[in-house]
Amino acid sequence: MDVEILARIQFAFTISFHYIYPPLSIGLGLVMVAMEGMYLKTGNKLYEDMARFYTKIFALIFGIGVATGIVMEFEFGTNWATYSKYVGDVFGSALAAEGIFAFALESGFLGVLLFGWNRVSSKVHFFATVMVTLGSMFSAIWIVVANSWQQTPAGYHIVGSGLEARAEITDFWAMVFNPSSIQRVCHVWIGAFLAGSFLVLSISAWYLIKNKHITFARSSFKIALVIATISGLAQLFAGHKSAEVVAKYQPAKLAALEGHFDSLAVADMYIAGYIDTKNQKTVGLRIPKGLTFLTHNDFTTPIRGLKSFKPEDRPSALNIVFQSYHLMIAVxxxxxxxxxxxxxxxxxxxxxxxxxxxxxFVWAVLLPQIGNQVGWYAAETGRQPWVVYGLLRTSDALSKAVTANQVLFSLILFMLVYTLLFALFIYLLNKKITHGPYSKGDIDHSPQHKIMAEEIGTL
Known part of the structure; x- marks a missing residue:
């Protein structure tokens, strides 16, 4: 393999592994806010116990997420130096905003969230939970804004030429509210809500199957089910709005997502299938003129197909784009x-x-993870061959000094380290779930704890 393919594989691997955790922390944070809010409203100790239990799991997820995210920043400098120089002023502003407005907020209240039980009032602790959750959501905003600028650049001008070219911000808010940022932030947020709520659904369902903590599990299942149901329905709207932006600003990506080849014609929407790249056609189960209707609200307006773009301006991995997109929708x-x-x-x-x-539901915890991952694959591989759409090609963004052997060696090391981290995460998560929300030392004989005590057999 050449250095470009290896560098892309390395970045895809590291960010895919990292992307397991931030959506979980955002979504689980929202569930915890709901649980603590119910406790403040009702005074029912059961809701507080839910929040305490899932806070422990949140801490584990948050810690692994921070550790795995650091690597990507170094990869920008080692493997993608030209890219880093080109977008440094834009990304620097977005990432600085993340540190100031998001990470500082999240980490500032994290200590109160984790260690404030029985040390601050219930209202103060609830406020800390809300702030940590908002901090994680704000963090997602700035990361998605930076990535969205790569998809639909705005508020910039180019300084220099050739290898010295770089983008400079001319309008910060135009950069922030670039044509795709709002839609993509909403899409990412909802995917995170699904990831967190399905984690709670999975844990609760496992307790119910094992006949453990029945009251606790039923209540937490219902809270998570409400959030998951609303989020799933909302994702239909958010996903459609995001696709409309793709249709307007990234027509080559839209054509790749649906395997549409005809230069300018009405387009079908495929439910499932595959792209025959050799014969430049798509085979599968389709809704005639469905893509045209979803894009333009009629059945006659033509859509540009892949043949209307130069071969070098089309996504090369068409089946990866097509299958990832349709798997995301199916999930x-x-x-x-x-x-x-x-x-x-x-x-x-x-x-x-x-x-x-x-x-x-125990195994359904994998569904939002699969959906988030393949959705990202579709978005990023569909943008190719551009790393900044229409401005900088991926092949031109590489570091000039790094070799294929160096990238391959570091990729193997990352795989080993991340495999160990994932094994550790699963071990610790399983340990916390198996232990459960209660221990004998947590139970007294007050009326509020009677049901809990019965569940673990201490009465």
Missing amino acids: GMLMILLTLYACWLWYKGKLFEKRWLMMV
């Missing part, structure tokens, strides 16, 4: 159907009667 629809079915059973009073459904 999203599956989550919606699953949560709506669970809500219908809840309405009928039969939610916890179906053991098979609880087993499905």
